[in-house]
Amino acid sequence: QVQLVESGGGVVQPGRSLRLSCAASGFTFRSYGMHWVRQAPGKGLEWVAVIWYDGSKKYYADSVKDRFTISRDNSQNTLYLQMNSLRAEDTAVYYCARDTPYSGNYYLDYWGQGTLVTVSS
Amino acid sequence: AIWMTQSPSSFSASTGDRVTITCRASQGISSYLAWYQQKPGKAPKLLIYAASTLQSGVPSRFSGSGSGTDFNLTISCLQSEDFATYYCQQYYTYPRTFGQGTKVEIK
Numbered sequence: 001q002v003q004l005v006e007s008g009g010g011v012v013q014p015g016r017s018l019r020l021s022c023a024a025s026g027f028t029f030r031s032y033g034m035h036w037v038r039q040a041p042g043k044g045l046e047w048v049a050v051i052w053y054d055g056s057k058k059y060y061a062d063s064v065k066d067r068f069t070i071s072r073d074n075s076q077n078t079l080y081l082q083m084n085s086l087r088a089e090d091t092a093v094y095y096c097a098r099d100t101p102y103s104g105n106y107y108l109d110y111w112g113q114g115t116l117v118t119v120s121s
Numbered sequence: 122a123i124w125m126t127q128s129p130s131s132f133s134a135s136t137g138d139r140v141t142i143t144c145r146a147s148q149g150i151s152s153y154l155a156w157y158q159q160k161p162g163k164a165p166k167l168l169i170y171a172a173s174t175l176q177s178g179v180p181s182r183f184s185g186s187g188s189g190t191d192f193n194l195t196i197s198c199l200q201s202e203d204f205a206t207y208y209c210q211q212y213y214t215y216p217r218t219f220g221q222g223t224k225v226e227i228k
Contacts (some may be wrong), residue, residue, distance in 0.1 A: 044208065046219070047217035057218065111166070
């Protein structure tokens with residue numbers, strides 16, 4: 001069965017960096033676009049970034065552009081989110097989610113359980 | 122960016138009720154709309170994509186309709202496990218955007 005397991009969350013000071021990982025199993029990871037979506041405490045869902053199945057395209061939300069970088073290692077079935085210059089408003093549960101095959105252009109059919117990032121001094 | 126507006130933001134209903142949640146896009150998105158269900162402390166779950174296509178394994182009491190700018194999610198006979206928050210999301214263009222969510226509570 002499809003499994004997505006996020007890790008790397010924690011408490012970090014403003015201005016510092018953190019890298020999240022998402023380990024995928026149960027499907028052919030290299031064939032699927034992947035996303036990061038976040039949810040601030042008590043708030044709604046906010047899309048963060050997408051990477052195409054082959055890494056050829058990446059898109060970001062304006063709120064994280066130039067600070068966050070999405071990447072993937074298809075040999076390790078792992079998705080990453082490098083987060084730099086973190087701000088208090090980046091505090092959220094971060095979910096990785098799967099798109100459709102050979103794309104990054106559609107809906108999200110499987111989600112991980114999320115990892116909490118808290119930005120605080 | 123395309124704004125997605127859901128209504129109502131929350132409401133109370135009883136088991137067995139028929140309920141409808143509305144989602145409006147700030148510009149036309151054809152049928153590139155998905156609906157997700159989220160329960161407290163859990164990840165969102167895909168219910169419907171392409172505005173009206175039921176995801177595999179989702180009960181048939183859930184249905185979606187609409188195209189262009191106006192969409193509906195209907196639950197024909199509310200069950201206890203359906204009390205949750207529901208989100209619409211457009212995938213017509215980037216950045217992807219979600220509605221603010223509709224919380225369905227027990228009356």
